[in-house]
Amino acid sequence: MAKKFELNEVEVWDGNYATSQALRQAQVDVVAAYPITPSTPIVEGYGAYKANGYVDGEFVMVESEHGAMSGCVGAAAAGGRVATATSSQGFALMTEVLYQASGMRLPIVLCVVNRSLASPLNVRGDHSDMYLGRDSGWINIDAFNAQEAYDLPLCAFKIGEHLDVRLPVMVHQDGFTTSHKAQNVRPLQDEVAYKFVGDYVPVDDMLDFSRPVTHGAQTEEDWHFEHKAKQHKALMDSTKVIDEVFKKFKDLTGREYKRVETYYMDDAEVAIVALGSSVETATLAAKQLREEEGIKAGVVAPRVFRPFPYDLIRDALDKESLKAVCCMDKSAPGGAMGALFNEVSAAAYTTQSRPMITNYIYGLGGRDFSIDEAKRIFKEQKAHADAGHITTPIQQFSGVRGPKLGFFETKRGN
């Protein structure tokens, strides 16, 4: 029986440590992991809990991240609660197996500490790895600070393992900005946290010898499509359970999470849509701009990136006051608009007001995103609003040195 961990009402934890504590409290059966910056302290911390008697489950050291996720798939198919953590190149190496996990409907929790992808090699935070996995069929939840990096993995087990969902869940946090920044965190006591997560309920577990099953079957053109359709429906329908779990978490802790977070949006004329720790930067900028210059700025942040909350984004943007929206993508777009721009535009197209939407690529490889830069972007949106059309290229780069970069123009101005 694992030892109880003494916790204060308020602890000073960074995002990695907060996540490792959440994994410990969820009483995970198997963690199969391979270390990579900046996520290493999550599994390092978990290994220390194991070595010191705070964990009953197994820790499996593997030869690579492909092996880590493969071990997780095997352990989950066998019938255990399973989790791991990774970043960047490790995430890229896991990608093949991510699709296996979701297709096999195994509710693994993967804690992703977001970091850029080489080349050039870089260990700092951007959302390249998050975007790489966005079509892999996992639920994607984003933590913006250390408290959330503790809260959301607890919710992730409860969401993914719900019998109406049975899908793997990623919980993202920004590399270094969140993962290595010590902040006040209010943890739950061990028994309270475990009671919230609940006992694992196995489904089609291979260790149930009274019901022998085959996992990982091959399907060709006669069956594959139906299985993928069923999987997609499960992912789209998981929103109901996500909302329920967030509500239960609020009832327990007072901390409220929504699939889309909004700040100062009631009367906003201009808005930024962003993910991760930049949400807090943009929110501060909006607050200051309102006080200093009377610009009605607001912020919209998809807490759940997959399934993408088209409904709640539409509701957040469907306001007569709202004229211009900037979607901030922290990933090299590779020959397209940023993913957030594409998704948000699709949602906004269904609104009555149809605000103007632009796209900024920013923060690549850990380039700092400042409050002043967020203010400048808000003001640029205000200029679009005053002109009645987008006055810049639709896609621009924020914070890059050299001549201005911009792509794609609107035709609505002429």
Add this chain to the structure above:
Amino acid sequence: MSRGVLATEKRGVRELGAEEKVGWDAVPQGVVLNSFDNILKENVSHVKPEDRDYSDFNSYTATVASWRVIKPVYNRDICIDCQNCWVWCPDTSIISRDKQMLGIDYDHCKGCGVCVEVCPTNPKSLLMFGEAQELEDALAMWPEKKKKAK
């Protein structure tokens, strides 16, 4: 055409891929295939395959005989029951009981010839013949023991 030893009314009774094509709402979650419709009361590893009540989702009930163009024929008179073929067969299509070789499961054998390759007897106790060759005729044309070349 022979279906081989220990064929039952469950084994290889449907062509693989001839299942009823149900819609997305009726396929099993996670592409999980249950080998049995019922909850088992005893350890199934203690029950011989021909005595198991397999579901239609177990490959036991499917046949892939049509994939084969050549087949192994087994000659009991030469076999020494070494079990090499049983060990090496990639499709569990060599049937052996109590370490005595019984023959081939022609519902699942794909005709790869590995069993012939690994057979150590002289002449071999398993040889490949055309799929249409009758077993009796194949046995009648079995080669003689080869003398060692000096």
